[in-house]
Amino acid sequence: MKWTERDIPEQKGRVAVVTGANTGLGFETARALADHGATVVLAVRDVDKGRQAAARMSGDVTVQELDLTSLESIRAAAADLHGTHTGIDLLINNAGVMNPPKQITRDGFELQFGTNHLGHFAFTGLLLDLLLPVPGSRVVTVSSVAHRIRAAIHFDDLQSERSYSRVAAYGQSKLANLMFTYELQRRLALHGTTISVAAHPGLANTDLMRNSPAVLRVIAPVIAPLISHKPDMGALPTLRAATDPDVRGGQYYGPDGMGEYRGHPKAVESSPESHDRTVQQRLWTVSEDLTGVKFPV
Template sequence: MRCAAGGDGGPPPAAGGPPGAAPARPLNYRVALITGANTGIGFETAKALARQDYRVVLACRNKEKAEAARAKLQELVPENTRGVEVAVMDLADLGSVRAWAQRAQDFGHPVDVLVNNAGVMACPQMQTRDGFEMQLGVNHLGHFLLTNMLLPLLSTPERPSRIVTVSSAAHYFGHINFDDLQSQRNYDSWRAYGQSKLANVLFSYELARRLPVGANCTANTLHPGVVDTELARYLLPGQTAWWQKPLLQFGKAFSLTPEQGAQTSIYLASSPEVEGVTGKYYNKCRPETSSSESYDATVAARLWDVSAELVGL
C-alpha cells in the first residue's frame, strides 16, 4: 500500500548550510525526528523523509544500532544533502529523554516533524527505570515528555510543523483505568497494550486542542496496519503459549511489510494534503473514526494532567 501523495516524492527544499553548522533563522531545510528509527516502520519513515531531503534524526536507545541504521540510510539515500543524525535516548528512562530534549532546547534548532513511532507490545509484566508499567511508560509517557519538551522547537510560526503519533487499532479495546493506571493488579499484557495505544490517541487529540493557532503545528495519530516488525518480539515462539503459535504464523502471512506499514506515517509527516489538518486518526492514509472513549475530552484532560505529574513537567 502506497499513498498517492506524500510518499518518497516531492521536491527538495532550497539548499542550506552544511550539516553540523550552527543554525540560522530561518533555516531553509527541514528537520525530522523519529523515535525507534533504527528498524521497522521507523526506519522506512526515516528513509522516505531522507529522500525528500529532510535532515533526519534517528532517536534510538541503542547507539550501535542507530549508527548502523544511519550508515544504511546514507548508503540507500546518497542524494540526501542534509545528513542523518543519531539521538540516543531511551523512552523507558525519562532521565535520558529529558537530558536529550534539554540539549535540543539549548541548541534551539527548529523541528519540523516529530514522529512518535517507538513502542513495545504485549510484553511480560515489566517496569521502566522510573517504575512505570513498561507499555504505558514507553508508548505514552516517554513520548509525552519528549513532545512537550520539544514544543518550543515545534512552534515556530513561520515554519509549519507536524507531530505524528503511531497508535494502533488496539486502542479500540483500550480503556484508561485511572484506578490502576500502572496495571499492578491482575496484569494482562494485551489490556495494558490497549490502554497505552488509547493513551496515544487521547494525547494526540488533547495536544491538538491545546496547541495555539499561532504555533502553526498540527498533531495527528494513526494505525499503521498489522506489520511484521520487531514490535512482535514478545510474541515470538518460545515466548508465547502453545495455542498462540499457529495463529502467529497465520497472521504473519498476511502482515504488511515495514515499508507498507510506514505509508500512513510518511503521509501525515510530509503530504501537502494534510497541511493544517489536526486532531485526526488515520488508517491507510485516510481519516477514520476512533473509539468512543478516545473522544472523551474529560478523560483526555485528566490523562494529560496525570501524565504531566508522572513525568515531572
C-alpha cells in the same frame, strides 16, 4: 488514488526527529523522509544500532540517544536537540513496546504505558518550543488498532500494580496515544502553527510482534501474508500524516483495507472512547504530574 511514498513532497530544509528509528516502521519512516531531503534525527535507545541504521540511509541522518523508559534520558535528549537544532519541523512519536511480560521503567511506570505514552508525552513537551515557531510543523503520534481492545484508561490502576494483562496494558497505552493527540491539538489550535496528528500501521510484520503469544508466533508465517503488510507499507500512514499538505490537525490515518489491517493510507476514525474530552483532560493532568513536564501550550 492510492497514496504512496512517491507522493511525499520535497522535504529539503525540514528537520524530522523520529523515535525508535533504527528498525521496523521507524526505520522506514526515517529512510523515506531522508530520501526526500529531510534532515533526519534517529532518536534511539541503542546508539550502535542507530548508527548502523543511519549507514543504510541516504542524506543527512544523525543519531540521538533516547531511552523512553527513563525521564532522565528523555530530558538529556531534549537538551541535546536544543543544542543542535534551532527548530524542528516533524516530531514523530513512533517507538513502542508491545505485550511484554510485566516490567517497570526506571521511574516506576508499567513498561508499556511508561514507554508508549508517558515517554512520548514528556519528550513532546520538552521539544515543543522548537516546533511552535516553525510554520507547518507537526507532531505525529503512532497509535494502533489495538486502542479498541479492552479500551479504557484505568486511573485506579494506571501502572497495572493490582493486576497485569499484556493485551489490556498495550491497548491502554495506544488509547492514551490518541487521547494525547486530540488534547494536544486543541491546545495547539490556539497558536496556529504546529498541528498534532495520529496514525497507525495496521498489522505490520515487524519485530514489535516478538512478545506475542506463542500460538500467534507459530501461525504467523502462515497468516501474516494474508492479513499484514511489510514495514514500508506500514509506515505510509505515518508518512502521510507527517507530509501530506492536506492533513488537518486532529486527524487519524491508517490503512484503507478491510479492518484497517493493511493497504494504503487514508483518514480513518478512532473509537468513541478516544474522543472523551473529560478523560483526555484528566489523562493530560495525570501525565504532567507523573512526568513533571509542563507544556508551553
